[in-house]
Amino acid sequence: MTAVGDFRMLNLSKFSDLDFSEVLPAKLTVVKAALLYSGCKKLSMCGSGARSSVLRPVKAMESSTGDVLTKDCGGFPGKSKVQITTVGDSSNIVWHKSSVEKSDREELLNQKGCIIWITGLSGSGKSTLACALSHALHARGKLSYILDGDNCRHGLNSDLSFKAExxxxxxxxxxxxxxLFADSGVICIASLISPYRKDRDACRALLPEGEFIEVYMDVPLQLCETRDPKGLYKLARAGKIKGFTGVDDPYEPPLxxxxxxxxxEKMCDSPNALAEIVILYLERKGYLEA
Ligand SMILES: Nc1ncnc2c1ncn2[C@@H]1O[C@H](COP(=O)(O)OS(=O)(=O)O)[C@@H](OP(=O)(O)O)[C@H]1O
Ligand SMILES: Nc1ncnc2c1ncn2[C@@H]1O[C@H](COP(=O)(O)OP(=O)(O)O)[C@@H](O)[C@H]1O
Structure with missing residues (x-):
């Protein structure tokens, strides 16, 4: 990491346990507050104490190509060398990096951000497992958040139907x-049918190796259909819902x-027992500590 500009480097690891409010002038107390609030022990901070009445955190940033970006998140004026790119249909865009990084947030939470991707037929127990898992993690002091397919279709994805595209x-x-949730340090539990292998694998490819944890609910269609808590299989069999997964729409099991x-049938572990299996995996892989 290259530091830029006119500033003094402060290393939080030296300050985090000390109370400077009595010995430092007001300007530096602001820095201390920002540092402690961030909770990131290795975060290097700098501020232009001589001129600014409010010290702002500044950190040098690098673009993906390795160029140093001198644009700071505190809005300092001055020369900026930025990497302008095009992604998809978005042209002339610039990636802004924050001085607080994923590892800083993970340290704050004492866990590692990741995605638990639960896939399976309707009625296979995805939502039930997601809830049991989130509850068990919460009980251990771990922060998780559920993204449920059904729920997201009530808002973010309400413009989407069930056709393949x-x-x-x-x-x-x-x-x-x-x-984004994983980057925030949260254990994100995504629970959706996600019937196509290609689409699931594309999501896996968004994350660094190991951070996408696929959980396959291997439950036979017949059992899902027997459960049918919403009566949707019955409607699909009656031809009242077209393109229902497992009935007249495909499901590609993960490999x-x-x-x-x-x-x-008659060999179902309880949702809590299933959640424990996932938690054991997270524990072994080190996701339940920073
Ligand atoms: N045609 C069709 N096929 C499958 N499921 C259907 C369909 N129409 C509505 N539903 C209800 O929508 C829920 C699945 O939404 P998802 O977002 O998880 O589906 S997908 O990943 O886009 O395939 C699913 O919820 P779950 O039972 O929780 O899986 C159903 O309640
Ligand atoms: N481990 C389990 N053992 C027995 N029944 C379960 C289990 N998990 C879920 N169920 C039941 O199966 C039905 C479907 O569960 P749900 O979580 O809604 O599935 P999905 O989200 O995959 O559609 C519900 O009636 C639920 O109570």
């Missing part, structure tokens, strides 16, 4: 949102899921 867009959007939860 709309399902793909549904999955893409949830994947992108889940990626290499990190976790497969196999449920058969």
């Amino acid at each position: 709309d399902r793909a867009e549904n999955i893409r959007r949830i994947g992108e949102v889940a990626k 290499n899921s990190e976790i497969v939860l196999c449920q058969r």
Whole structure:
């Protein structure tokens, strides 16, 4: 990391346990407050104490190509060398990097951000597992958030139908949102049918190796149909819902899921027991500590 500009480097690791409010002038107390609030022990901070009445955190940033971006998040005027790019249909855009990084947030939360992607037929127990898992993580002091396909279709994805390209867009959007949650340090639980392998794998590719954890609810269609808590299979069989997954629309089972939860008639583990399997995986992979 290259530091730029006129500033003094402060290393929080030296300050985090000390109370400077009595010995430092007011300007530096502002810095201390910003540092402590960030909770990031290795965060290097700098401020132009001599001229500014409010010290702002500044950190040098690098573009993906390695160029140093001198634009700071505190709005300092001065020369800026920025990387202007085009992504999809968005042209002339610039990636703004924050001085508080994923690792800083993870340290604050004492966990690692990741995505638990639960896939399976309607009625296979995705939402039930997502709730049990979120509850169990909460009980351990771990922050999680559920992105449920059904729920997202009430807002973010209410413009999408169940035809293949709309399902793909549904999955893409949830994947992108889940990626943001993971970057925030949260354990993001995405629970949606996501019937196509290609779409799930595209979401996996958005994250660094290991951070996308696919959980396959391996439950036979017949059992899902017997459960039918919303009566949707009955409507689909009666021809009143067209293109229902498993009935007249495809479901492509994952080939290499990190976790497969196999449920058969009269051989179903409780939702809490299934959640424990996922938690054990997270523990072993180090996701439940920073
Ligand atoms: N045609 C069709 N096929 C499958 N499911 C249907 C359909 N129409 C409505 N529903 C209801 O929508 C829920 C699935 O939404 P998802 O966003 O998870 O689906 S997908 O990932 O885009 O395939 C699904 O919820 P779950 O039962 O929780 O899976 C259904 O309640
Ligand atoms: N582990 C389980 N054992 C037995 N029944 C379950 C289990 N998980 C879920 N169920 C039941 O199956 C039905 C479908 O569960 P749900 O979580 O809504 O599935 P999905 O979100 O995949 O559609 C519900 O009636 C739920 O109570």
